[in-house]
Amino acid sequence: MFVHLTRDEEDALDEKHGKATSLAYKILLSIGKATDAEKLIPVEWVHLSGVNYNTIGDAGVKFLREYSEGTRFGVPTTINPMGYDAQKQNNLSNNFKRSQIEIIKAYEKMGSIPSFSCIPYEIFQLPDRGHNVSFAESNAAVIANSVFGLHTNKESSLSALASAVTGKTPYSELRIESVRDPKIKVKLETNLNTELDYGLLGYFSGKSTKESCISFGHNISNIDMYKTKSLAAALGTSGGCGMFSNKEINGESISFGKEEEKSVMDELNTTESGDVIALGSPQLGAFELELLSNMINGKKFSKRCMIFCPRAIYEKACSSGIAQKLENAGGSLICDACTCLSPLLTHEEYDGVITNSVKAAHYLNKSNGVSVCLTDLKSIIRNYTR
Amino acid sequence: MTYSLRCKVIVGGKASGRVLATKQPINFLSSVDPLTGMITDENHELCGNSVKERVLVFPYAVGSSVGAYSIFALRSNRVSPVGIICTSKTDITTASGCAIANIPLLELCTDQVIPEIENFNEALVDGISGILQIKKV
Structure with a gap:
């Protein structure tokens, strides 16, 4: 043609x-x-x-x-x-x-x-x-x-x-339009709870198909923006797929269960802990900053914590007081940049980076040469704030 | 043994070189060192090989949109493949990267018998007539 x-x-x-x-x-x-x-x-x-x-x-x-x-x-x-x-x-x-x-x-x-x-x-x-x-x-x-x-x-x-x-x-x-109908379905055979779980699903799915549009079925109909971004970023990192859908289809399908989840973790989780926490790949939006500030709830980070967000979101977070709450907790809000491929996170400076982002874990491991402790946000708050 | 395979021409030009073939997709941003051409991703079967002066045969590129610049950087640093063949579905990253790097890019037509290209050593990429010739020597 x-x-x-x-x-x-x-x-x-x-x-x-x-x-x-x-x-x-x-x-x-x-x-x-x-x-x-x-x-x-x-x-x-x-x-x-x-x-x-x-x-x-x-x-x-x-x-x-x-x-x-x-x-x-x-x-x-x-x-x-x-x-x-x-x-x-x-x-x-x-x-x-x-x-x-x-x-x-x-x-x-x-x-x-x-x-x-x-x-x-x-x-x-x-x-x-x-x-x-x-x-x-x-x-x-x-x-x-x-x-x-x-x-x-x-x-x-x-x-x-x-x-x-x-x-x-x-x-x-x-x-x-016809290409935007999913051609393959990923069947969920494990419960997805955290934003990290959705990232692992995305990474596995991107790797497992060459189709442009993929279905996750109705299970992903009502997920919040954090989970959606985690899923989308990981899907885009590991594969060529450019769209997901919740349309049910009766065609080809692949399964995502505990074993598949573990295989992605084994590839990307390369250290038990780290000396810096990096949040935001993709950059955090207003929803996630508020969520984070609520979860911290007056406690302080026990390790250095970098929080990446767009300047436009940061300015709003300053007016609402959320930025101050995060900074009081010891978080450092960084605009214009992102965890993924940041020159601020090098193996010369850090032995390990703690993050909940599958996309960040991929690039930190493979491009920056930094070990990654991949864990969900709730665990990060539980283990690294007091 | 020599095979001639029909291809769709994405970026024209002619090239010849040793074959470097894989069935695994490649993320050009995170898996290939733009300064040396070495494939550095330990999870990739070609890890430890260089793409320099090779005819790179792989299904399609995955991951970062910046991979297009990575292909251009390989060329600027004189460590790029001399020709690229996509065996599955040529992606936008590879097509646009090859277009500005002037690397001949062909896609194998699927309506023909395709041998295991990994087993061949030499390749002649003809991006004018759309023929990939592979040779076992």
Whole structure:
């Protein structure tokens, strides 16, 4: 199948609107071919990943420096977390900060909104259900599709960048209604209680299927936002699946029981304890900050505790007094960044990180080389506050 | 023994090199060192191998959306595969990464007999005619 381009799109591909736009169309065309798209369609909002210097490195900095010279975004474009909190002290190297600032300037120049958040769905007003967006942060793509009924594929940093420049995306995969019906069901054969349980389910499910949409049945109909985010982020980390649904289906199914739960824990839980607690991957929203402050209930953390949230959420938490309660407990609220792939959590500085996030555990273990004590929030509060 | 396999061309170009094949998906952000090209994830069967100058044959990429930049970084650091073949369903991360890194990317057509590619050593990727030639030497 060929991707049908309009005359204008053909011209853009042929560099008639500049090199940067041409490269964007080249990216869209390759994705269009890969996913058998017949045409390109408009998107209303783009969310970009590839902001943290720790993830894109020098090659990414050089690419963005050059690319941002020749282009501006055509649709509203929000961006993922960077490496650190811009308004707090840290002991990162000057080279890291210089490179990070260069990345931010490149995105700024192209016209991005400085959200520095991986949960844009909690801080911006969302388009109506059924509208097309292009979300490159995997947890955001899964949540946009599964919870808010927006249409997006599990975009890459570069496919979303191409959509930000052109305002378009290939019409394929989860943008097509029939693909949004689950093709495989995960049968739950164990009780899920904590947000960690849902993360383990997500990680297992992502690993076990190559389908774009998966069903968990009615069991997940009424779960809170913490559990939903934990599930979505883990699903996006281990696999290619971009959507989950509670629709019951009678087709293929796989089972998730105690044994499967244990296999994920065996892979990601690599130490018994740690010297720092890290909460927020994805970043915590208003619901989780309030939950956390209620659970702490006047006690204090016995270990250093980093709490990652978007600045917009932090400011609200300051007005409501929740931020002060968390800080009084010894928690350190960090904006603009996220546990996952944070340069603030290195194996040079920490022997082990305690977290309830399966996504964070994956990247801390495999990318940061830090051991992880993976445990649920209730246990963290029970064991590490007094 | 030589096999010629038909493929869908995602990113054009020609390349040849030694085969590095796996049936496991790859998370380019967390499993491959962008500076050396080494696969570092202990849970991956290719752990300890380098993708440098190889024809990488794998089902599809998983995980982080930033994996596209990781493919580009491999190329910038001169440690990338010379060609990539997806055996299952080419994902957006691999397609977009190869598009800006100019790495020929093909997807195997499923309506043909496909031998165990792990058993072959040499590959010729033809992203013009859409043929992957694999050879056991």
